[in-house]
Amino acid sequence: MPGRTLLVTNDFPPRRGGIETFCHELAVRLARHGGVVVYTSATPGGRDFDAGLDFPVVRDRSGVLLPTPRVAARAAALLREHSCDRVLFGAAAPLGLAARRLRAAGARRIVALTHGHEVWWALLPGSRALLRRIGRGVDVLTYLGGFTRAQVARALDPRDLGKLVRLAPGVDPDVFHPDVDGSAVRDRYGLGEAPVVL
Numbered sequence: 425m426p427g428r429t430l431l432v433t434n435d436f437p438p439r440r441g442g443i444e445t446f447c448h449e450l451a452v453r454l455a456r457h458g459g460v461v462v463y464t465s466a467t468p469g470g471r472d473f474d475a476g477l478d479f480p481v482v483r484d485r486s487g488v489l490l491p492t493p494r495v496a497a498r499a500a501a502l503l504r505e506h507s508c509d510r511v512l513f514g515a516a517a518p519l520g521l522a523a524r525r526l527r528a529a530g531a532r533r534i535v536a537l538t539h540g541h542e543v544w545w546a547l548l549p550g551s552r553a554l555l556r557r558i559g560r561g562v563d564v565l566t567y568l569g570g571f572t573r574a575q576v577a578r579a580l581d582p583r584d585l586g587k588l589v590r591l592a593p594g595v596d597p598d599v600f601h602p603d604v605d606g607s608a609v610r611d612r613y614g615l616g617e618a619p620v621v622l
Contacts, residue, residue: 427507428459433514436464438473447514455479461506465489491521500529517545523561535564546579559584566591
């Protein structure tokens with residue numbers, strides 16, 4: 425049986441946001457299928473949030489994880505300690521720069537997610553070179569849509585273009601469905617009954 429996945433991310437609750445929610449939902453699902461260990465940054469309320477989870481969360485002392493030698497060494501130690509054989513970077517840049525160190529520590533499969541901010545990494549010469557290194561070090565680099573793919577692809581070594589994989593996340597149909605009563609939100613914002621475009 426394969427080992428667990430080490431999820432390395434700055435984007436994890438109780439911080440709020442789309443990437444945070446996405447990484448949390450991935451962790452919940454990975455916990456059901458082989459296991460997951462989350463390595464993330466410190467944030468107020470983190471310990472209380474983590475106590476309610478069914479998988480280990482290791483919070484770094486820093487409020488932002490950067491691919492420094494210390495953070496890469498800690499991630500490598502967690503990989504070994506928890507028998508992880510896969511790594512998932514919650515956001516490819518910049519943490520994906522630690523991919524080579526984690527591969528050397530025993531990671532057999534490394535996936536890095538892009539969410540759109542990597543587009544500007546692809547546009548600037550210095551960060552473009554770093555994004556190219558990330559692409560070289562991972563097995564899969566995801567993208568959400570064609571625009572992001574096109575921009576990121578321009579930064580990659582042509583040999584790494586096959587690593588680009590579209591990841592179109594779904595939504596939880598138990599939470600998001602047409603039968604949800606939105607009247608409280610409509611009343612609060614004075615939206616009436618007309619269709620609303622967000």
